[in-house]
Amino acid sequence: MMSGRTILIVDDDEALRHSLAEQLHLHEEFDVEECGDGAEALEITKDDRFDLVLLDVGLPDMDGRELCRLMRRAGQKMPIIMLTAADGEADTILGLESGANDYVTKPF
Numbered sequence: 001m002m003s004g005r006t007i008l009i010v011d012d013d014e015a016l017r018h019s020l021a022e023q024l025h026l027h028e029e030f031d032v033e034e035c036g037d038g039a040e041a042l043e044i045t046k047d048d049r050f051d052l053v054l055l056d057v058g059l060p061d062m063d064g065r066e067l068c069r070l071m072r073r074a075g076q077k078m079p080i081i082m083l084t085a086a087d088g089e090a091d092t093i094l095g096l097e098s099g100a101n102d103y104v105t106k107p108f
Contacts, residue, residue: 006031006049010041010064011056011083016106020054038062045071050078057084057095065098072099 007030011017014036021032033050035041038059045053053071057064068080079102082095087105095103 004031005029005051006033007052007054008032008041008045008050009034009054010036010038010059010067011054012036012058012060013056036060038064038067041067042070042074045076045078046074048076048078053078053080055080055082055100057082057086057091065094065100068095068098068100 007024009017009020009032011020011034017034017036021034024030024032033044035044036059038061041053041055055064055068059067064082064084068082071080080100082100082103083106084091084095084103085106092103
């Protein structure tokens with residue numbers, strides 16, 4: 001039974017995307033959608049159907065922080081959690097300043 005909460009996973013690492021989606025599906029509380037680049041993510045978030053976005057910083061077509069800024073400028077208010085291997089304090093600050101609600105480093 002799905003609760004109607006929908007999560008978007010944006011990561012170019014297909015194996016990681018599928019693994020995260022699989023783990024979230026185990027709880028039977030979430031609908032999960034996936035995409036591998038920023039342009040697709042920007043397009044599919046226009047309809048406000050997502051309750052949370054898990055966003056990789058290192059996307060092939062744009063920096064995830066820039067994508068986060070674009071989503072916020074477009075009026076997207078859903079929580080965005082950055083996923084990245086960059087674990088420096090400056091990286092965290094840049095991620096949060098771009099509009100992310102949290103910043104989680106890989107591997108987790």
